[in-house]
Amino acid sequence: MVRPFKKKDAAHPGHGAGLPPMPDEVRVARARRQVDWKRIGLILLGLAFFSVIYFSPQWSDAVDPKGEHFVLSREGKAAIGLFFLAAIWWVFEVVPIGVTSIAIGVVQALFLIRPAKIAFTDFMDPSVWFIIGSVVIGMAFTRSGLTKRMAYKMLLIVGEKTSMIYLGSFVMTAGLTLIMAHTAVAAAVFPLLMAIYALYEKDSRPTRFGRGLFIGMAFVAGAGSIITLLGAARGAVAIGFFRDILGKEIGFFELSYYMAPVGIVMVLLLWLFMMVFFKPEEKTIPGLRQRAQQLNAGLGPMSRTEVLTLVIVASTILTMSLRSFVPGLDQLDKSAIILCSTICFFLLNILSIKDLEEIPWNIVLLFGGAMSIGFCLWQTGAASWMAILWLNLLENAHWFIFVMGISIFVLVMTNLIMNVAAIAITLPVALVIAPYLGVAPEVVLYSSLVVAGMPFLLLVGAAPNAIAYESKQFTSGQFLTAGIPASLILLVVLAAFVSFIWPMMGMQVTIG
Numbered sequence: 001m002v003r004p005f006k007k008k009d010a011a012h013p014g015h016g017a018g019l020p021p022m023p024d025e026v027r028v029a030r031a032r033r034q035v036d037w038k039r040i041g042l043i044l045l046g047l048a049f050f051s052v053i054y055f056s057p058q059w060s061d062a063v064d065p066k067g068e069h070f071v072l073s074r075e076g077k078a079a080i081g082l083f084f085l086a087a088i089w090w091v092f093e094v095v096p097i098g099v100t101s102i103a104i105g106v107v108q109a110l111f112l113i114r115p116a117k118i119a120f121t122d123f124m125d126p127s128v129w130f131i132i133g134s135v136v137i138g139m140a141f142t143r144s145g146l147t148k149r150m151a152y153k154m155l156l157i158v159g160e161k162t163s164m165i166y167l168g169s170f171v172m173t174a175g176l177t178l179i180m181a182h183t184a185v186a187a188a189v190f191p192l193l194m195a196i197y198a199l200y201e202k203d204s205r206p207t208r209f210g211r212g213l214f215i216g217m218a219f220v221a222g223a224g225s226i227i228t229l230l231g232a233a234r235g236a237v238a239i240g241f242f243r244d245i246l247g248k249e250i251g252f253f254e255l256s257y258y259m260a261p262v263g264i265v266m267v268l269l270l271w272l273f274m275m276v277f278f279k280p281e282e283k284t285i286p287g288l289r290q291r292a293q294q295l296n297a298g299l300g301p302m303s304r305t306e307v308l309t310l311v312i313v314a315s316t317i318l319t320m321s322l323r324s325f326v327p328g329l330d331q332l333d334k335s336a337i338i339l340c341s342t343i344c345f346f347l348l349n350i351l352s353i354k355d356l357e358e359i360p361w362n363i364v365l366l367f368g369g370a371m372s373i374g375f376c377l378w379q380t381g382a383a384s385w386m387a388i389l390w391l392n393l394l395e396n397a398h399w400f401i402f403v404m405g406i407s408i409f410v411l412v413m414t415n416l417i418m419n420v421a422a423i424a425i426t427l428p429v430a431l432v433i434a435p436y437l438g439v440a441p442e443v444v445l446y447s448s449l450v451v452a453g454m455p456f457l458l459l460v461g462a463a464p465n466a467i468a469y470e471s472k473q474f475t476s477g478q479f480l481t482a483g484i485p486a487s488l489i490l491l492v493v494l495a496a497f498v499s500f501i502w503p504m505m506g507m508q509v510t511i512g
Contacts, residue, residue: 101369212278
């Protein structure tokens, strides 16, 4: 006997006996109707922080050692509140991180913190274009086939142990930062690591190994970038301040002499950290070497496209590197240089319009927002106010506490705003205070550069952090959770170098 079809069954598909399961569309629609109170609470928490700070009474002035007063204006107070709003929304991803960045510009315009033209122009700052150019280089490596060729070659060397895959990936990443900007390195290495990870997990779902591989890549890109002036712009900026304030010149190789040991130690410690914090599910990937050998053999000889890609990228790297040595070339903007490679990729049909449409604009917007809030804190005077307030706490401290205190401030600020800006607002004041406490200026310079290169807490701290996030192996909250102990390790290593190792190497850390 056939059971009559009831109206109840039609109204509730999938709940009647003998009927097919509920369609995915119905389940998704019902899930969307459920209220996510946690998300709403975090949205309101960010708005509450901004409102409380924005509408609070005037805050007291910060006074530097010379007696100069730094007033925190209404705009500066609003900038601090806006940062707290953005940080909460970024860390907990209450909306896509790119949308939070858009909110940064919108709030500045609506609350008259900065003119809209300035707030939104920061989204197209040359540094953002540099990130776009770096991402396109990574895409060119992937489309040409170079990524797979490099990945298979590396796997043939490091073998089947996941610990060695970690180490090989990290050493390669750090090594490349010796000759090119860490943003470009991260963008070029990212697709390579994706190709390696595809041999570990076919559907690319998140795993401990995946989190360790990509978060580790971001961390060691920063560790490697401190070793030479070619790894990032922050070194040249800091040396410029040092020369202008003290009249002393720090040479290319002198900087590397003191920074290389720190960078190498941090790369090795970060490898061990990833092995503990993100211990791979599998110790080995059986048959990986043989599989890599077969895949590598199947690629055949290098194609014309691969050769052209290598020539374009090598020429770009060489030109950017020579800016530090050849007079006149330093006038060329690095963003313009790297975007020349983007134009060449499309002129030579290495990339197509489809590739242009696949640029991860969520990440680009993230860094646009980071630039906007960074400039907002700087131009409204909020960053300088915070720096003076913090340094005043260290005015009568022991020399070691003074150096580490400055380092902690720079470490925090470089996670909030551009590391170049963090150096620019901190170093001039710190170098003025240092002689009164018997602290040699060199140790202030080098310790600041160490921590400025390794922002492990927030995705906006450095471009490699945001590029690694594109792997979808971790959330911004998980990145922060890993970054806290990694930052503590960094501070312990720095303390050891400041106290013992750098003095043994000949650095003067105190003055009589």
